[in-house]
Amino acid sequence: MKDLRQQTVQFHSYREQADIDFLTGLKNKRIFTKKIEVLLQFSYDTTLLVIDVDKFKSINDRYGHDGGDAVLKQLATVMKTHCHNNQEPFRVGGEEFAVILTQMTPEQSYQMAEELRQAIAESEFILPDEQGLKVTISIGISRSPIDGKTINELYRKADMALYRAKYQGRNQVVVYQQQDFEADNNSPVPLT
Secondary structure: OHHHHHHHHHHHHHHHHHHEOOOOOOEOHHHHHHHHHHHHHOOOOEEEEEEEEOOHHHHHHHHHHHHHHHHHHHHHHHHHHHOOOOEEEEEEEOOEEEEEEEOOOHHHHHHHHHHHHHHHHHOOEEOOOOOEEOOOEEEEEEEEOOOOOOHHHHHHHHHHHHHHHHHOOOOOEEEOOHHHHHHOOOOOOOOO
16 A cells, blocks of 8 residues: 555656656646647637747857756746746747736736846846856737637747747847738748
């Protein structure tokens, strides 16, 4: 009986670890996908923020992967601090993060994204050698059902808004609006 209980506890521990990004402690892309699919399936109004660290490659090149990892860990901490009820952050890849928002108006979603962007811009990130570094992010926003009813549609449109934010100078929030993106669908793709 004791072995069975230990195995059950160990199984739940492994299962929980499989849901968490090992570096940042945020939930991972697999859980992000499951959560947003459920929200979309039941037609909840959902806002998606896709977030990318500006010029992250240059951070890795200049300070090494340990420096880049330190930035990602601290960024996750700031995100956890600024995400409250109905706001859930995830690490979805490399230097890309996402936040799922529910039960928020477009204005509230934008305000939350802007506050997060500003909090990160004002934070000092400490590298392994104790050197301080300023970091910025760009954020793209899309909403269901207006911008898409599937995860692929919603993510693609938030990603388009993210790249618009990068192209316009980085360190900003852009909301996907179909008429804006149809007007200039040949915009150059910015460097990250």
